[in-house]
Amino acid sequence: DADVTQTPRNRITKTGKRIMLECSQTKGHDRMYWYRQDPGLGLRLIYYSFDVKDINKGEISDGYSVSRQAQAKFSLSLESAIPNQTALYFCATSDYRGANYGYTFGSGTRLTVV
Amino acid sequence: SQQGEEDPQALSIQEGENATMNCSYKTSINNLQWYRQNSGRGLVHLILIRSNEREKHSGRLRVTLDTSKKSSSLLITASRAADTASYFCATDARGNNRLAFGKGNQVVVIP
Numbered sequence A: 001d002a003d004v005t006q007t008p009r010n011r012i013t014k015t016g017k018r019i020m021l022e023c024s025q026t027k028g029h030d031r032m033y034w035y036r037q038d039p040g041l042g043l044r045l046i047y048y049s050f051d052v053k054d055i056n057k058g059e060i061s062d063g064y065s066v067s068r069q070a071q072a073k074f075s076l077s078l079e080s081a082i083p084n085q086t087a088l089y090f091c092a093t094s095d096y097r098g099a100n101y102g103y104t105f106g107s108g109t110r111l112t113v114v
Numbered sequence B: 001s002q003q004g005e006e007d008p009q010a011l012s013i014q015e016g017e018n019a020t021m022n023c024s025y026k027t028s029i030n031n032l033q034w035y036r037q038n039s040g041r042g043l044v045h046l047i048l049i050r051s052n053e054r055e056k057h058s059g060r061l062r063v064t065l066d067t068s069k070k071s072s073s074l075l076i077t078a079s080r081a082a083d084t085a086s087y088f089c090a091t092d093a094r095g096n097n098r099l100a101f102g103k104g105n106q107v108v109v110i111p
Helices: none
Strands: A004-007 A010-013 A019-025 A031-038 A042-051 A054-057 A064-070 A073-078 A087-094 A109-113 B005-007 B010-014 B019-024 B029-037 B043-050 B055-058 B061-066 B071-076 B085-093 B099-101 B105-110
Touching: A004 A087, A010 A019, A019 A031, A019 A087, A019 A109, A031 A064, A031 A073, A042 A064, A042 A073, A042 B099, A054 A064, A073 A087, B010 B019, B019 B085, B019 B105, B029 B061, B029 B071, B043 B055, B043 B061, B043 B071, B071 B085
Parallel strands: A010 A109, B010 B105
Antiparallel strands: A004 A019, A019 A073, A031 A042, A031 A087, A042 A054, A064 A073, A087 A109, B005 B019, B019 B071, B029 B043, B029 B085, B055 B061, B061 B071, B085 B099, B085 B105
């Protein structure tokens, strides 16, 4: 099994629908992150969490919400999807020492909003 | 805002040649990291260099960091077709506790 698992891998949804992207990890890391990737824009941080009781907004949190259900699970929700949320979404984890260690990424969820 | 800005954006080289990519950033950092992404897949951590380090090696990878110029370079020596990927630099700015990624460099190694 992968260290960081994202589901679903691909999803097509309609404008206005609610959708949840899920992430689970077996690394035992405290820190978890959601990024989105758009062509030519690199990765942008949506939300991050340093432990179960800690949730922080990233640079592009509008239109998104998250839930940290357990140390190993961090889900991202789009309450009412819109076409410009079409992107590749990545979950990542890092050790509590965070700053001095690399992130482990999931394989991504390709979301298309029509 | 993006901390890292890679240069050049796209690079095409012959197998066996060296590939060099640069990254600049704007604020003081704890460390700078490089990641590889194969088409449409998750990013893979390659190497981390701390702010008090100037050069680091890992296999065929060599990373340099110049904090006075706020820049870093990634050198891949003796490139292979399997090195074809996008390469991202990411900075951990002091006080942020999270990474900011650049837009990426696409490298194509021609067999």
